[in-house]
Amino acid sequence: MGKSGTQFTRVPGNRPLVGHFLRLRREPLRFLESLPAYGDLARIRLGPWHVLVACHPDVAHEVLTDFRRFDRTGPVYDTVRQAMGTGLATAGYHDHRRQRLVMQPAFRREHLNGYVEVMRKQVTTATTDWHHGQTLDLTEAMFELTTNVALATLFSSHLDEHQTRKLRTALDIFLSGLTSQAALPALGRLPTPRNRRYARALADWQTQVRRLIESYAEPGTGQDDLMSRLLAARDENGRALSHQELSDQVAVLLLAGGETTSSAVVWAIHLLSGRPDIRAAVQSEADTVLGGRTAGLADLPRLELTGRVVKETLRLFPPGWLTLRTATRDTTLGGHWLETGSMVLVSPYLLHRREDFHHDAARFEPDRWLTGPPAARGSYLPFGAGATKCIGEEFGEAEATVILASLLSRWNLTPTGDPVTCSARLVLSPASFRVRLSARSATS
Template identity: 60%
Template sequence: MDGGSGLRFGRAPGGWPVLGHFVALRQRPLEFLDSLPERGDLVEIRLGPRPAFVLCHPDLAHRVLTDFRGFDRTGPVYEKVRAAMGSGVATVPYQDHRRQRLVMQPAFRHEHLRGYVGVMRDEIAAAMDGWSEGQVVDMVEAMFRLTTTVALKSLFSARIGAREAEELRAAFDVFLRGIYTRAALPVAGRLPTPGNRRYARALIRWRGEVERLIEDYRQAGGDRGDLMSRLLAARDDEGRALTAEELSDQVAVLLLAGGETTSAAVVWALHLLQEHPEILARVHAEADTVLAGETAGWEHLGRLDLTARVVREALRLYPPAWVVVRTAVRQTRLAGHTLAPGSMVLFSPYILHRRADFHPEPHRFDPDRSLSGAGGAGHRGSYLPFGGGATKCLGEEFGVAEATLVVASIAARWRLSALSGGGVSASARVVLTPKAFPVRLSDRSARPRATAAV
């Protein structure tokens, strides 16, 4: 079966000897991805000596993400990822994924969200209480620190202290900076560089601390109402619990989803609001009306309509999971081109979200586009910031809720003035995040309310 009748196949020019297009993906990832759709709906690039095929049409993305017999999470890239992150729900092949997802899904039921939101509110308030008038803050670093702390506290509740949380967060940051390079260019991880040595030390520190925390939970027993308690109690349809190794592997996945991806969504949303003062004024007005000076919490979440749309539009323009890998497990045809077994296929929500035939004026930041029904939000495969099919991210509701609460709480209390002239560049790592976004803080609560939203 050919996925996508009438779709075009093409090849990207400009690959380097030996390295292929790895340099472009490393140094100018968004510019490179933007250039691919003009080459075709399925575009061949090279990562080192290996070819890879980039999906540039939502029909192809839907096909690959839902055809588990034809495409799976196998191959050299996933071997590298699993060697670092373990065999968690986001990294295992489909055969193992189904069991893990069934076991984990109850921990993400809607009725548990209120408790997680309580953790979010406490940590958001604590972070902002540490800010002051005129202070310069890199929001990339600050939001990563905040959201990984929320993820850790949601996982481990009272069992993790501030020092332990900071050590785990720091180790995880080193890990995230290194894993993208190792996945895209495996030879890089074998070089005896200072960065590789830091990566190895951070990975050992990370795994040891996570295993200790899980063992403490097992020994203490009881239900603390957090994610780890629910994961320890979870059973599959044959009554089997997650093993100690599986639990440890899930922590890395949950921190990646709950920490890195959420912080990226928040920073991109804040950056976009800085570039669109008329929309920022509306967000300020909503925050003033709904929050009335409080940190956003459960009782406010359902009324932060505009802020939630801002987050979802930021996820369209800058989806955190910007490139997702699948491997063809049998010979197949896509866009009229035959893929051999073992071929690497790259699904990029960033490309799909910026197609003008599915999202009118795709580069324009418009949180209201979903209200008008314009664009391709209803087309399968055209809006996939959390993936699709049976492997769609379990933490979507958690992540959108947290990002909405963070953006609203900051808007209610602080005005941000970008120090870099407003421009930011993307960092090539597992998650699409700005390299830096330094801002100067101005306390809105110290100003007359009449001028707060302008």
Template identity: 45%
Template sequence: MNGDGVTAPAVALRHATAPGAWPLLGHLPHLATGPLAFLDSLPQHGDLVRVRMGLRDLHVVSDPGLVRRVLTDRRTFDRGGVLYDKVRAVLGNGLATCPNDEHRWQRRALQPAFHRALMERYAATMTAETDALTARWRPGAVVDITEETFRLTTAVAVRTLFSAGITAHAAEELRAALDVLLRGVYTRVVAPAVDLVPSPARHRYRRALARWRAGVAAIVAAYRAAGVDHGDALSLLLAARDGQGRRLSDDELGDQVATLVLAGAETTSSVVAWALRLLADHPETEARLHAELDTALGGRPVTGAELPGLPYTGDVVREVLRLYPPAWAVTRTATRETELAGRLLPPGSTLMCCLYLVHRRRDLFRDPELFDPGRWAAGEVSREAYVPFGLGATKCIGDDFGMTEATLALASVTSRWRLTPVSRRPPRPVPRIVLSPGPLPMLLAAR
């Protein structure tokens, strides 16, 4: 389906090898210095493009049908590849990183924590934390909105998923450590040998990893010692049994805590930060959003009950998710020989489903690089090609949680504040586990 909602004729899928490989290094220099520009160039060569990463091959998938097949065919494709190896080194073997044979029981154990019946309680916490954050703001001050939104969503993750709470100092320690780790993971995916070279960056990464693991272990230990069912995610995990009927160890519980904090913090904070910057760069869109908020809220604080009456605010969030999907690159490993787009792939082949490319296909979206929330109400979006939370059994368990949090945070901030970028230079996405906008200093003004 194209951007006008018209079904396009079927075309044969193409496979290719990316040009411009260096001797021995392959395409690593392109991935290290300009990864998104390099990836943007691949669809013109094929729907499945082989990229050389030193001595390894990576097959980049950008056709939505192929992406759907890779992410839903669990018998042929499993979670694996260098990305998962490096992420597991930080987050462990939790729900977002575990292989297929462990995923079902882990998801079943966590599912009750994301039941719709709990969303009202979560929404109240999200609103309270947003109010607490913005209460520290002052008109005329400049804040790094990327750092502010990360601080907000980390606090929300801690209070909703681990309701017994931790101290503000401990939460800040986790936030700071996670920030270093997220910056370092992408570097280690592109250049695994970086850990072999002594450097200040390697020392910072290892120190942050130690702080992270210690902080997570402290949360788990406090819950075990209390012996109280708080009705939250960690309490559910303490009572859970794995596929063999045994309780989880402290290390396994720590893996789940790490995964949930990441999923509840880094992904949503990136969406909110991008939204605030994009709105500032598009005054007409910002004015339309303000008009909806002013009419629907009438000056009242936003709550979860208000969200159905804020359709355009939701469309702003959906448009940001299209342009900058948090899970922008998802890898899988072929477990058996298979054929994709006419190429025969042997077992062990690594594939990267690049959702960033799928969401920007010119044959599926009108002016795909344009920030235009109005395309949603106009019915111009190919739903098959919009997959910000993944697909199938491994689709993000917290998709409703994340949408609710991002929409509430955006409505709460923009109903009371106007943010102006200190620099008008467009931000460049920083590839981490998510597509971060990087530092975004913005000037605060009360509305």
């Protein structure tokens, strides 16, 4: 019972010990879409934690933009930071503010051309061995591609193939286990094979990243890459990021540049497979603009439809599908009284699917973006909102557009096997998506 006398609507299905965690893990999208029926703030339980879910855009926007009342604090963030460190995606507001000011110059538009050139080269390399009639798991292939892009952008020539593979494997393992570790901390401490595998992957990851950063101190190792720019960056007091802060940023940047972008590309191809009319139009655009080559930065303004497909995919399947904030003081939200320490979950997926804010919300319709973003604040949040909005928004949209246009200009990707299902990881990712490749010419 709240101080104002109002009561939160409790969502049914609360199981002993795990609460609603199994529902969120087994049928995450259906569960989230059911929550607005319980009001602007619905109460669920995830393991030991009682959590309020912001089901209205206004409430979500308030939570994400008012850092004086809601911040990245509390036991769940403590667990996440043990794995990912205190980087841009996990730091509390004051640490985040300093980090963002230091890192912002490395994401200036003037550097985007170099980053896109890395994307273009990696796309070409990744698809060199593809052949007509081949069947592959697109989820795995795109995760490998985009993680390689992120690693090459960060570390330039410092990584060999073996190091890249080890880092990518470790990242995949700890991303798979992090959600369970955060929601069910008691189970995460048990000496199970899965927990031991998670701990080994995390230790390997941290060791490899530390060695890579230390290698930049060697004479003659300066490169025109993202890590070199971060090492050279200074805050307003002339202080550089420490090696620990740099290590923490690597986890965040690889998550944002790898897992989130790969998921967006796979979901886009999944959605296009259900709309052959739009797929044909995207391929026609790619034929006209690219003529069979890999896309570059100069092509992006002309890949208008492909860009809208990316935006619409981010609406229907936002990679950052869950974000948490904790009340740092007694306050009110959505007409309810919240005590200090109350946890509020914001789900862009839930908000993007609300019919009252997105007409025909479940329909894949890229042309809805011809009129610009939705007017209602908080109704479109693929990159977050407020001071903690993703620093790599332009990078991510450019990468997804480059990859999607480049693939569709050369290949038809036809789904095979079972329908695609969602994997409830830290990122909203397709569990597996098998496709058959059919080569096409630029004049197809």
